[in-house]
Amino acid sequence: MAKLKVEDLKRIKESMKGTVNLRQGDYRVKITVHMGTCGIAAGARTLMSALLEKLEKSGATDIILTSSGCAGLCNHEPMITVEVKEAAPVKYVKLDPDKVDRIFDEHVIGGHPVAEYALSVGSETTY
Amino acid sequence: MQDLSLHILDIAENATRAGATLIEIDISEDIGKDLLKIRIQDNGRGMDPETLKGATDPFVTTRTTRRVGMGLPLLKQAARETGGDLLLTSESGKGTRVLATFQKSHIDRRPLGDMGATLITLIMGNPDLDFVYRSNLREQEVEVDTRSIRKALNSTVRITDPAVIRLIRDLFSKRVD
Secondary structure (H helix, E strand, O other), X not given: XXXXXXXXXXXXXXXXXXXOOOOOOXXXXXXXXXXXXXXXXXXXXXXXXXHHXXXXXXXXXXXXXXXXXXXOOHHHOXXXXXXXXXXXXXXXXXXXXXXXXXXXXXXXXXXXXXHHHEOOOOOOOOO | OOOHHHHHHHHHHHHHHOOOOEEEEEXXXXXXXXXXXXXXXXXXXXXXXXXXXXXXXXOOOOOOOOOOOOHHHHHHHHHHOOOOEEEEEEEOOOEEEEEEEEEOOOOOOOOOOOHHHHHHHHHHHOXXXXXXXXXXXXXXXXXXXXHHHHHHHOOOOOOOOHHHHHHHHHHOOOOOO
């Protein structure tokens, strides 16, 4: 039976000593993966795995990765929403792990939304 | 859904939205009877008999009752395709139990899939809820209880910390023969 060892958890605890732990709810960027039945069937879990890997590699402590339910746009799944503090949230649609990779680098880390994967940018123009 | 771990993720996500604080997932087999059993139990708000009756019907309108949708009908179909079935028990205020049985060797029985990814997705999305996962199969024997992880971490490290998530992930890559 594979089980977590208390010693391993203690080791993590020790290694965290001296580092500043962010308070729960204190973050710069929040990434939400939409995890309704529609999202899951379309591949939302692979996005979560890809994002976890990027998050681990980046070593960032000010990014929250979470999930939510169906956003009501089932035909656009899988989707994520990226919220950078003090900026408008961006919904990205019809994603795959490669697109998510780029969104993480350019938007989450770089601060520049990837317009071509976004649901929409601004609203209609008259010209 | 490509595999059973995606169905399990979907049903457990329902449980998180039913106000559960503890969600237990058990996967076991009965080799003599050639059965694979998946049990997902939560301590959420449960369903009244009326809601329970419609829960596995995909054509019941569900927009106002958040507890039901396509998830249960899809799992029921996956179970029935193998000659198995889905048993749903629930009581208002006490929680819900989903028991899906499959004929394990049936050609249409979908593979278990990546339960590690399912469990981690659940924990990342619901860091304040507790999950207990137990699998007792020839191909996988794993036990994870977020309550004891939390106790060991003693609130100095978050359960969603990449180092903790990595440890949980690694449990599923160990082959137990």
